[in-house]
Amino acid sequence: MNEYVPPKVWTWDKENGGAFASTNRPIAGATHDKDLPRGEHALQLYSLATPNGQKVTIMLEELLAAGHDAEYDAYLVNIGKGDQFGSGFVSVNPNSKIPAMMDYGPETPIRLFESGSMMVYLADKFDAFLSKDVAQRAETLNWLFWQMGSAPFVGGGFGHFYAYAPEKLEYPINRYAMETKRQLDVLDRQLAEHEFVSGRDYSIADMAIFPWYGGLVLGRAYNAAEFLDVGTYKNVIRWAKQVDAREPVKRGRCVNAAGGPEDEHLHERHSAADIDKVLKIRKERGTV
Secondary structure, three states, rough: OOOOOOOOOOOOOOOOOOOHOOOOOOOOOOOOOOOOOOOOOEEEEEEOHHHHHHHHHHHHHHHOOOOOOOEEEEEEHHHHHHHHHHHHHHOOOOOOOOEEEEEEEOOEOOOOOOOOHHHHHHHHHHHOOOOOHHHHHHHHHHHHHHHHHHHHHHHHHHHHHHHHHHOOOHHHHHHHHHHHHHHHHHHHHHHHOEEOOOOOOOOHHHHHHHHOOOOOOOOOOOOOOOOOOOOOHHHHHHHHHHHHOOHHHHHHHHOOEEEHHHOOEEEOOHHHHHHHHHHHHHHHHHOO
């Protein structure tokens, strides 16, 4: 293999992007005009059931299960087809990443982007899953932002080069596998001393971390469980199974799903009944 020599000035090669070559680009902004749909609830979510998308739908379902008035409409954003570059979506999230949300409840509607920001907003709005105690709140936010800062090395780093890049390259796979395993060890050490990530109480930190790191140790990400030897992270596995067993987590993982068998898809969610149908099928098949 010839060594890559960077040019003096980088230029965009539209064909060089692996699985995402058709949508990746070096500029921001909308590529086409497309309004976002809007349902009857105050909270309007535009997302896809990736780990980042599942963080927010899990939280919304947890809020509903806890008795909060957090009803919402959720619409699928197909990032493979470039829906995230529609003008309506870009007006909510100028970064063109899922998830994005509008809260039409206040007199002046509030736009929300970045999943961590959305989770803090919802926690404060409904006074749930984020302690009012200053020290405990800080610890929960420590771990929430640990996830926000760390997971890109798992997804955009390890996941990309191990599963999606046009060719397998030893150096980046080794580099990001090492970092992914280091992060799993960080989490494993924390969970050796605590039932949940930030202490004794289930919080938005668990909801944010579970789809990424729980998905890894439960064998749901990149077909890489054996490669990463996830069985060595006993405390993460214990916690992941505990979180995975929660009914709102199972429900949240269904929302905006677009992979697998078609009858397990759920492109839109407008009421609990929408999830009920898909969840019943998944439970019967053991795919939830």
